[in-house]
Amino acid sequence: MPQTHSMPKTGRADGTSDANGKTSESRMTTPSKKAVTQKFGTVRAMPLGLEEKAREASARALNQILADTITLTHLYKKHHWQVSGSDFYQLHLLFDKHYEEQSELIDEIAERIQLLGGVAVAMSHDVAELTTIPRPPRDREEPRTQIARILEAHEIIMKEVRTAAKMASEAGDEGTNDLLISDVLRTNEMQTWFVSEHVQQPTIYADER
Numbered sequence: 001m002p003q004t005h006s007m008p009k010t011g012r013a014d015g016t017s018d019a020n021g022k023t024s025e026s027r028m029t030t031p032s033k034k035a036v037t038q039k040f041g042t043v044r045a046m047p048l049g050l051e052e053k054a055r056e057a058s059a060r061a062l063n064q065i066l067a068d069t070i071t072l073t074h075l076y077k078k079h080h081w082q083v084s085g086s087d088f089y090q091l092h093l094l095f096d097k098h099y100e101e102q103s104e105l106i107d108e109i110a111e112r113i114q115l116l117g118g119v120a121v122a123m124s125h126d127v128a129e130l131t132t133i134p135r136p137p138r139d140r141e142e143p144r145t146q147i148a149r150i151l152e153a154h155e156i157i158m159k160e161v162r163t164a165a166k167m168a169s170e171a172g173d174e175g176t177n178d179l180l181i182s183d184v185l186r187t188n189e190m191q192t193w194f195v196s197e198h199v200q201q202p203t204i205y206a207d208e209r
């Protein structure tokens with residue numbers, strides 16, 4: 001009987017496959033649902049001298065601030081691209097500068113969540129579900145409205161930050177308090193000043209002398 005030479009069904013030289021018929025190559029590109037090592041919203045043990053309750057509360061508050069800060073960066077990039085009018089160039093540059101500064105905060109907040117033993121929210125799908133910042137239309141808007149949206153987002157974040165910082169401090173988590181006050185709050189306050197001055201109406205007082 002002539003010997004038949006059947007080709008392996010996969011590109012692998014040895015054509016080996018597991019019980020599910022998956023080769024090592026397809027295993028490499030098919031994420032396993034059983035690969036979760038930590039559930040979102042939980043905190044793992046971390047020898048920081050901080051109670052689990054305090055770390056869990058800080059991680060939860062930081063994830064809310066992270067989701068809203070990621071959304072703020074999207075708002076800045078949207079308006080960096082879509083801005084128009086006589087202040088186009090100035091706002092175009094300012095919005096991108098603030099985007100960069102907020103992007104640095106995102107990394108600091110996310111890494112603080114991880115070091116507390118938590119899981120940082122990352123994907124836009126999850127951010128969209130978590131964020132409390134109102135969704136703008138896909139359409140292009142006039143500059144005053146773009147600025148109003150940005151200021152509204154900053155204000156939402158600053159309120160969250162002050163509450164979370166106070167809570168963290170009361171729980172003994174001074175590291176989180178420091179990050180929130182020294183970096184997140186100060187940056188948001190400064191950016192609010194720079195953006196809001198574009199729409200402030202100067203009050204002219206009559207000389208009463």
Ligand SMILES: [Fe+2]
Nearest residue numbers: 080081092096
């Ligand atoms: Fe750009």
